[in-house]
Amino acid sequence: MIVELGPHRYDVTTRALVMGILNRTPDSFYDAGRYWSFDDFLAKAAQLVAEGADVLDVGGVKAGPGPDVTETEEMDRVVPAVEALRRRFDVPVSVDTWRASVARESYAAGAVVGNDISGFADPDYLWVAAEAGASVVACHVRLAPRVADPEPVYDDLVGEVRRFLSERAHWAVAAGIPPERVLLDAGHDLGKTPPMSTELLRRADELCDLGFPVFLSVSNKGFLGTLTGAEVGDRREATLAAHALGVGLGCRVLRAHDVAGTRRVADFMSAVLQQRREYR
Known part of the structure; x- marks a missing residue:
């Protein structure tokens, strides 16, 4: 399987890419604005690249409910950040936005992925x-970003997520985006209860068989806390275990706060999967 991110082309048959998370928000669920200042943001980016990030993902609005962020505010947060990252680092940059206008300006600034x-x-x-x-x-979402959805109901959780993502992937291809540039995300904790997110992780292979690279975004999320009883700042081991499980089931892009740990997990799983191919 091939993943293309801008001019970069990756064979992910036995390899998982690591995407480092960079929040340009004062209220993100994990770092709570720790890297809000631009200098701190750039220092964090340099750390993630040094730790082995294949991709950097910049977001200007958190996914969950919170104060309104206008289009102009979001652009002011992410576009200069994208420009600065492209000047400093030779890694693809992703923009975490659902607004086409913000994506357009971010692409002009050098981003090559719209998350x-x-x-x-x-x-x-x-x-x-x-x-x-x-x-x-x-990404699968039941309602919309920033809209609380505490009691989601599905008749067939995995089947509905599969159908949604298959439809969206084919929309992308119909718009002229090659399959190698289309990734699928189950949307853990977005309109899902903790047991639902757990089930989607456990059955990730059923998304992988849709024929598009699967993107795993579970780092430090709430369902991991429910499973382990760990608070948000103490979910590192659960996250790394989820990443290993995801790679074993076929996921090939891991969106991570802890890039160093995730890099080691990804490399270990790559060695295991490569040896399995050679043994066969």
Whole structure:
């Protein structure tokens, strides 16, 4: 399987890419604005690259409920950040946004991935990405970003997520985005209870068989806390275990706060999967 991110082309048959998370928000659930100042943001980016990040993902609005962030505010947060990262580091940059306008300006600044947790709700999103030659992440969400959904109901959780993501992936291809530039994200904790997110992780292989690279975004999320009883700052081991399980089931991009640990997990799993191929 091949993943393309801008000019970079990766064979992920037995390899998982590590995407380092960079929040340009004062209220993110994990770092709570720890890297809000631009100098701290850039220092964090340098750390993630040194630790082995294959990709950097910049977000200007947190996924959960919170104060409104206008389009202009989001652009002011992420576009200069993208520009600064592209000047400093030779790694692909992703923009975590559901607004086509923000994605367009970010692509012009050098981003090559649009990570959209809305499932392409903005009708211009895919056309903007196709025009820029960007890759996209199709994410399942039941309602919409920033909308609380505490009691979601599904008749067939995995089946419904599969159908949604298959549809969105084919929308992307129809818009002119090659399959190698379309990634699928189950959207853990987005309109899912902790048991639902756990089930989607356990059955990740059923998304992988859709034929597109699968993107795993579970780092330090709430369902891991429910499983382990760990508070948000103490979920490192659970996250790394989830990453190993995900790679074993076929996930090939790991979005992570702890890049150093995730890099080691990804490399170990790559060695295991490569040896399995050679043994056969």
